[in-house]
Amino acid sequence: MLTTRKLRNRILPAAILAMAFVSLSVPARAASKEIIELQTQVQQLLDMVQRLQSTIDTRFGVLQNLAQQTADNATQMTTTVNALQQKINAQNEAGNGKLDTVSGQVQSLNDSVDELKSRIAKLDKSIQEMQTQLQNVQTPPQNTNPPAAPAPGGTAPAPGGAPAAASPASQAPPLQETYQAGVRDYNAARYSVAQGEFQDVLQYYPLDNLAGSAEFYLGEISYHQGDFAAAVKSYNAVLEGFSGSPKAPAAQLRKGLALLQLNKKDAGIHELRLLIQRHPQTPEAAQARSKLNGMGVRIAVAH
Numbered sequence: 672m673l674t675t676r677k678l679r680n681r682i683l684p685a686a687i688l689a690m691a692f693v694s695l696s697v698p699a700r701a702a703s704k705e706i707i708e709l710q711t712q713v714q715q716l717l718d719m720v721q722r723l724q725s726t727i728d729t730r731f732g733v734l735q736n737l738a739q740q741t742a743d744n745a746t747q748m749t750t751t752v753n754a755l756q757q758k759i760n761a762q763n764e765a766g767n768g769k770l771d772t773v774s775g776q777v778q779s780l781n782d783s784v785d786e787l788k789s790r791i792a793k794l795d796k797s798i799q800e801m802q803t804q805l806q807n808v809q810t811p812p813q814n815t816n817p818p819a820a821p822a823p824g825g826t827a828p829a830p831g832g833a834p835a836a837a838s839p840a841s842q843a844p845p846l847q848e849t850y851q852a853g854v855r856d857y858n859a860a861r862y863s864v865a866q867g868e869f870q871d872v873l874q875y876y877p878l879d880n881l882a883g884s885a886e887f888y889l890g891e892i893s894y895h896q897g898d899f900a901a902a903v904k905s906y907n908a909v910l911e912g913f914s915g916s917p918k919a920p921a922a923q924l925r926k927g928l929a930l931l932q933l934n935k936k937d938a939g940i941h942e943l944r945l946l947i948q949r950h951p952q953t954p955e956a957a958q959a960r961s962k963l964n965g966m967g968v969r970i971a972v973a974h
Contacts, residue, residue: 763965777954778891778921782854843875850881853888862892883913887922890929899929920946920955927959940968 853868869885869892876882890905906926909918916922927942943959947970950956963970 777958781917781921782858844871846872846876846879846881850885853885857888857892862896866892880913880916883909883916884918886913887916887918890922890925894925894929899932902926902929903933920950920953923949924955924959928962940966944970 849868850872853865853872856862856865856868866889869888872879872885873882873889886905886908890902890909893899893902893905903926906922906929909916909922910926913919923942923946927939927946930936930939930942933939940963943963946959947956960970
């Protein structure tokens with residue numbers, strides 16, 4: 672458009688100057704046919720310039736409109752992309768929160784199953800004791816030996832001829848009661864008390880299957896207290912010393928999450944993939960898949 676205006680500004684003065692020159696050099700009454708034709712051509716040239724300017728103005732207006740529409744579309748697209756990114760971030764955060772909730776629910780279910788098993792074991796023990804007592808009542812032991820006379824200056828022997836002796840009290844706490852007390856205190860968030868009870872299980876019953884579960888809960892206590900390094904150490908103890916424990920899948924899941932909390936992304940991803948490979952049908956494996964998908968990490972398929 673600027674070029675058109677420059678062209679018009681140059682042509683118009685030239686045309687006017689030509690008309691003035693012709694008018695001055697030749698009298699009006701002696702105007703020839705050539706002068707009239709020249710004036711006509713100049714007028715046609717001016718008309719062409721005006722039409723050209725009108726066409727360029729129209730096209731420039733169209734280009735301006737298209738440019739404005741393009742800018743509006745770009746702005747709208749940017750807004751849409753930002754909104755989508757915010758939605759994705761919100762979904763990822765919500766997914767992480769749901770993952771922790773589901774993990775806690777699964778863990779509570781496992782705790783309930785463990786407590787139910789403990790109660791069943793107690794009930795079986797009580798039934799066996801009642802059967803033993805019933806047999807003793809039905810067939811009382813016969814003692815044909817007369818009671819021995821007390822020695823002079825001595826103490827009387829116990830019934831049955833055996834000397835009375837005080838049995839030393841056992842120092843080890845009962846396994847099932849101690850473990851279940853730890854689980855109850857853990858669920859009630861009394862972590863310091865639960866920690867001592869689980870450590871008693873490990874100290875007095877290090878080879879029992881419940882020792883692996885006690886070690887797992889020690890890791891959970893450290894995790895909830897933000898000591899992720901100590902949590903990883905306890906989870907490793909479960910995976911290395913009690914690989915057959917029912918807590919092994921949960922220990923591997925929580926180990927992976929603890930490593931992610933320690934900003935050890937590669938190690939955490941490796942543990943979650945290993946969990947999916949070792950225990951593909953467990954709820955913990957499903958949680959690991961959800962976590963990896965939320966992180967945008969490809970889940971390697973084991974062959």
